[in-house]
Every structure is written in structure tokens, then in C-alpha cells.
Amino acid sequence: MTAAMTPSLLQVSDLKVRFCTADGELQALRSVSFDMQPGEVLAVVGESGSGKTQLALALMGLLAENGSASGTAMFQGHDLLSCGQARLNRLRGSEMAMIFQDPESTLNPYLNIGRQMSEVLEQHRRMPHAQALQVAEEMLHQVRIGNPRECMQQYPHELSGGMQQRIVIAMGLLCQPALLIADEPTTALDVTVQADINRLMLDLRERYQTAIMLITHDLGVVAGLADRVLVLYAGQTMEYAAVRDLYRQPEHPYSRALVRAVPQLDSQHGAGLQPIPGNPPNPLQIPSGCPFRDRCEFAFTDCTATPLLRPARHGGQIACHLETLPE
Amino acid sequence: MNTASTDSRPVVLKVTELQCSYPVHGGGLLRRHEQRQQILHGVSFDLARAEALAIIGESGSGKTTLARAVLGLLPVDHGEVSWRGESLLQLSAEEMRLRRRDMQMVFQDPQASLNPRMTIGDILAEPLHTFYPNMAAVQVRERVRGMLKMVGLLPHVLNRYAHEFSGGQCQRIAIARALILNPRLLVCDEPVSALDVSIQAQIIYLLKDLQRKLQLSLLFIGHDLALVPYLCDRVMVLYMGEIMELADCDRLYSQPVHPYTRAMLAAIPRPDPDWRPESVTTRAHDTRSSSEERPPGCIFSDRCPHVQQRCLEERPRLRQVRRRQVSCHFAEALMADSDSN
């Protein structure tokens, strides 16, 4: 679907993430493959328990102690899953950065903003402290913080949620990484601030050519931001498509249900809002066959067999037994 | 000041000129000169029987404070809250406790609001035991099962614990607990904000269904305007402790007047690949300490795209403009503007 001439920035194949828990083995991701081009915005969409956050953490090497990842994730010639701590530390913060959902808990409450930002440059660019502070201040200006100098002296608790998230974004962009992973970056923020932050990410992507992996449960948020969308359900890829195709002609019942679940104010009340019945499955007990079939209005006998990921008509991929999605 | 809701249903809750504040500086241990930060700056509204009113505001707007003050969970500095003609602020603690049977609350984080060490059955039965200690066990069980069915859960959940359920299911349980005493007022504080978008609609429809069926009065507290029209009859937009606009949903959504309402509507993301988020309001200095001096003029003036000199000098009063209440000097002009478009 994208011109495959340029080499991929990130190529993930057969990524699996498992956790050993007291209640048994939990498969958070069961074979997910995708690729990202330089400067591309990929939205990873799914409900809670879909494994979307674990996908990001696995790529960043930040899985919890009881978790393990298998498969390959080639990023700038290195396999992120097997390259080892030292290599990973050279890439993290420098070539790839991550933004977390809750900016409040992302920032260290015991250090001022200046310290937390400058250390990235000192670590990766071997910059002297004074110079690092200067560059950090300039980056705060880039994310439209009114008084960067004052902000550098402040501690996180003195700042609003929107400010904190701007700072986290600025921190991620300091070394101008090739890939920025943003896990629900605006979920904890007010709507007007959310619009600001989304706008900001688009602008920064234009300026620095940073590829962005945007993780969310809300298809409303990513429509105007993403180039492609990867829809996950119970740790599996349901649909992988260009953003226009996914919204205009989704081929998987789950993708369409997600699109229709977004409240739309333009339509008459009641018509635009369609809940997906039921609840996402417990990751410890994923049913065999298509994981979505209990909630799918088109489920039929074939769905007891696991659908394989296959090429879709829109040029992407889907995992569904339906030939065509009925209206 | 209060516009009665458009129909003739009797008003059950009447809030007049409510002011609330929090202590901010405890002072020293010896000289305890207390400073208070005012959260609500004179909020008035009323709520009719079986009516659903949305109170919408961003962080710092005072929406949660308002809900708590109405339920008597917070001291009120000034103003009046009356429930079915009776002032709630004069009641003793015990009298208030009994009134609270009529007013129940659903919280934002469903998992956190359910006791992890109690079974769902016990959680649902507890309010009955508290208020009706003489109720027979059979009757309690009957009522609990009936309530479960009403919120769309199966009886087998009774012996399980909150952590075994997903967010949406927990919220159903929380709603069942709130309704088990047959309240007349249900206050929902961001009941779907912690849920997946796909599940939010389920809960909204469930609330709407129950509200109609049980003729409940409903206060829905939220931080955005997206889901409001699916559930509520009227909507109040709150900004920094003041009402910006209060109107029927139909009117407000078809023609928002206050610039803040418009900004909030414009910011709602659309599931449309051609839509780009607009940077509506850039506030350069938003430090957390909101104890700064309030400007003498309009509280929204520093973010308003239509700001004029008058907005900086004179505080607009909440006033009636064509069957809605708006707090803006230029409401008529803004309306005419959108009429002509």
C-alpha cells in the first residue's frame, strides 16, 4: 500500500508477548506483524486488554519483569527484541522515544524539569550541562510553552496536565528521534488541550520527520492524525489498513464497530452512537477461533476456526472469514 | 435567574447562588490564618423530576465540587440547595444521611469505587442492610437479583469479586448499587471517562434506559460534550466555577453561542480522516496554581477569540438570551453571526 521503495524504519514480524502470572500464562500479543516507514503515523487501536500498550513496551524493552517478547522488531538495522541492554540504551531516548498516558506519573516529582530534560542530551549527545539546558529550553519553546526558562526551574506538581504532557513530548523529541511512540497521550487531558497536543504532534512530525506510533482506544482521535491504522483485538491483528480505507470502507466487522462507537455530533442524536455489545475477553481466557465472534453480529459457523490474516480488498490486511462485510 | 425547564415537570432540585471554596494554605501551626480558594462562584440551576442535566467542564471548572456540594458532601460557603422544597443545608448529619437514600452517586473509576474484598452480592446488599435493617434476607436477595437484571448482568456474578470484571461490567455494578435504594436523584461523576469508547455507549444507553424507566432525575458530570446529547435533556457548560451557557441540548448543539462552548465542541475529535484538530485555545502560562487573581472582566477573556475591550473590564452576568442562558456580553452578536451562516 505504501511505496515499498524506501526501506522500512521499523519492521515487526511475528511479535508475541507473554506474561507468567499467578493465574497461568497470559498471551498479551499473539503474533503481530507490521512495518512503519520513516515519518509515517501509525495508529494502533484496540480496547483495553488488546495488547496495544504491551506492543509499545515490548518495542521499548520496558516489559514488566514477568513478561517476555519473541519474534523480531528490526529498527535501524538492530533487532530491538534481541540486541541487548547496552544497544537498547543507545537507541532509547535518542533514536526512539515514548510518551505515556499519564503525564503526571511520567515525570519525576523529585527533579526539576530542566534536570529531567538536559540529562537526555548529556547522555546521548555528550553535551555539557549548560548547553543541554539551552537546547532543552529551545525545545520547550517549540512545544509552545509560554515561559520556558521559568518552566525549567519548576517541578512537575507545579504544572497542569497539559503542560506536563507538552514537556514529556519535548523531552521525547530532544534528540530528534526517528520514532516516537505515544501511548494514549491525550486520554488524561481535557478536550481543548487534547486538540492542542494532537495539533502539536502533527506540526512536530512535519518539522522533524519523526515517525509516530499512536496508541489509542478511540478511533475518533486518530482519524485526522494517522496514515495507517492497525486494529488489535485480544492480542491479534484484526485489520491493517490505510486510514482513509479503514474509516470509509472497513472490511472487518470489529473495525467498523469501533468507528461507529465514536460519538458523532453531526448526526442526529442516537443514530451516530453504536456500542459494541459485550466486553473484550479476559486475556487469560481467550476463546479459540475468532476472538471477536461472541460480540460479532455476523458470526457464523466458520468463525470457530481462527481466521488467518489475509490481503484485503483495500490493499491492507484483515483476519476475518467474511468475504464481504454486509451493510 | 433560573429558567424552569421547558416542560411542566415539577422541579425537585433547586440550587441557588452556590459558592464553595477549599482551604489552600494551612498557615503556620500557631497562627492559623486560613486562605481559601473559591471553586464555585455563584452557580444556580434547577432540575425537574425525570430530567437529565449534564454539567460539563474541564479540569478546574468545579464540576465535581458542584456535585459534591449538592449531595451535602462538602461545606457550602454561600447559597442554597433545596431538594423537593426542603433546604438541605440546614439539615443535621443524621437527617442528611437519611435524605441521601434519595440521592445516589456513580463515580468515575468503577474498579476503585467497589470494595475489592466484598462479593458483588454483598456490595449490592449493603445499602439495603444499612437503611432497612429489618428487611428479610429473601427480600434482599430478590431485590439484588432484580437490580442485577436491570443493569444487564447475570445472577452468577453475585459471588464474584470486582477485580474479575472489566471496566464496563464494574460500572454496571456501581450503577446497580446506586439504584438499589430506589433513589430519586442519580449523580454520575464522569461515569464513562475511564472506559473504552466501544463500551462508553453501552453505559450511556443503560443510564438513559434506567433514567426513563425509573423516572430518575439525573446529573451527568463530564469533561466533554461528545456524549451528552445521547443522555441528557439540558446541558450546563461550566468554566472556572461559573456557568458559561445553560440550554436545552437541541438548542446548544444546533447553535452554540458562548465562545467557550464553541471551542469545546470544535475540539471533539471526529472519526473522519479529512478532519484536522484545530488548536482552539493556546494558553501560554497554565501553571497549576489557579489561585491567581481572577480578572475583573470575563473569566474566559484570556482564551476567547472574540475578546473585546469590554470583556476585560466588565464581568458578564449569566442572562437569558432567546430561551437559553449565556454569560457573554456579545451573545446576541454571536448568535446573529451564526444565524446568517
Added chain:
Amino acid sequence: MLRYALERLLTAIPTLLLLITLAFFLIRLAPGGPFDAERALSPEIEQNLNQLYHLDEPLPLQYFRYLGQILRLDFGPSFQYRDWTVNQLIAQGFPVSLTIGGLALLLGLLAGVLIGMLAALRQNHWLDYLLMSLAMAGLSIPAFVLAPILVLLFAVHFGWLPAGGWEWRLQYMLLPILTLAMPLVAYVARLTRASMIEVMRTGFIRTARAKGLPLHQIVLRHAWKPALLPVVSYLGPAAAAVITGSVVIEKIFTIPGLGTYFVQGALNRDYTLVLGVVIFYGMLIILFNLLVDLLYAWMDPQIHLDSREGY
């Protein structure tokens, strides 16, 4: 900060007054008097002595007289060490006790924090289990068991260190300090381990890892402050524990510190000496707790001492 400190010192006055009152009357409740222990004195001499020290006056009067004395920071004459005032005794014994106690506290903190951090970073590894088992042992062995074992080992068996007594030399300090520090090391280690494990799981440590910082940087820049906060708040009780511990230790190793005087004073109903030591230590603990709170506030930027947020 300064205003806070002054306020805290002012509020310490009622606490101190309560301490003085309690101590004053409690010791009087104990049977016997200061001049009973030695060979029987003639009633006349005893009466004279009582008169000299105002012990024949009604108790409330004695109490207020004593308060007046304390205001002048004068703890009065010792009943037992006849030619000494309590102030002089404190001046003589305290440097010894301070040296042993202070060094034990320092050792307890340093070793405890180091062990705790190490165990936390190797959580559920054999090293963690080993260190924590040792800590458990350190906590459960009382000083009067540990001290003889150490003496047997290092003084009697190897003959490296003296079994007791006091000179201003390291050999004489080593065993007392070690005995006094042991439970402290153990407790601080467990405290540090628990809080360090918790801190390493927080969002901001995850951020630090996501920034590509190496482990030592994460610990030295991001984790140590929050991880040590519980240890800092334990400093107050730790100081009190060292003081009570030193009473036993000084007795075991026959060290002429404040603790020894205190025990002697208590046995001999040397009212002024006991009261003097109790009040002196009371003031010390109050002062120390204030310093700890200031330290805590310095470490945690979310705490404002002069204007606490009150939500």
C-alpha cells in the same frame, strides 16, 4: 523554612513540659529514696541531707522549684556522685555516648541503605535472599546476646579487640558500635529494599529507562530520593532506638557514657541525675526530629513547610 523551624521549637515546649512532669512524678513513685542504698544513715544526717536537697518539702513545691532550675538549664547536683552536678556528669558522659551512638547510626544508615539497594536491584535473586535472611537475623538477635557472642569471638577467641572498658581509641569503640548498629542496619536494609522496589516500578523510573539512561544513572539520579524518604522518616525513631540501645550496650561493655550514669542513677534513686538525662535526651530527640523533617522537606519538593496545601 526558618519560620517553620522556630514554630516547631515553640511547639516543642509543651511536649518537653509533659516529659518533665511525667518523669518527675514517675521516678518519685518508685519505692525508696536516694539515700537508702548505702549503709544506714542516722536519721539526723538523712534529715539534713533531705533538707539540703529540699526533699522534705511538699512534692508540688519541689516540682516547681525543679522547673525553675531547668529554665536556667541547671539540672541540679547529683545525689550520688556527691561532688558533681548533673550538668557536669552529662558533659562528661555525653561525648562518649554521642561518639558511639552517632557512629552506630551512621553505620546503620550507610550499610543498611547499601544492602537494601543491592537487594532491591537483585530482587528475588540469591543475593537478595541471602541479604534479607541476614537482615532478619540481625533484627531478631537482641543486643545482650549479640554482644557476648562478639566479645567471645573477637576479644576472647581471636584476642583482636578489648572485651570492654573505654579509651578514645578505635579498638574500644568497634564492638559497641557494631552491636548497636546491627538491628539498625537490618531494619534500614529492609526499609530501603521495600521502598526501592516500589520506586523502581513507578512511571517515572520507566520514563528514565525509556530515555536510555544506564542503571547506575537511574538509581543515582532518579530513584535514590524517593527510595530514601521512608528511611529519612525512620531517622527519628532510629535515634531514639540508638539512645535506648546505648543504655544496655554501655553497661555490657562498661563504657562511661550517659547510659551508664542513667542506669546507676535509676538504681540509686538519684532523682536529679535520672531526670537530667531523660530531659536532655528528650530535647535531643525533639531537635533531631526537627532536623529530620527539614531534611525530608528538602528532599521532597512537593512539601512546602511554610504553606501546606490543604486539599
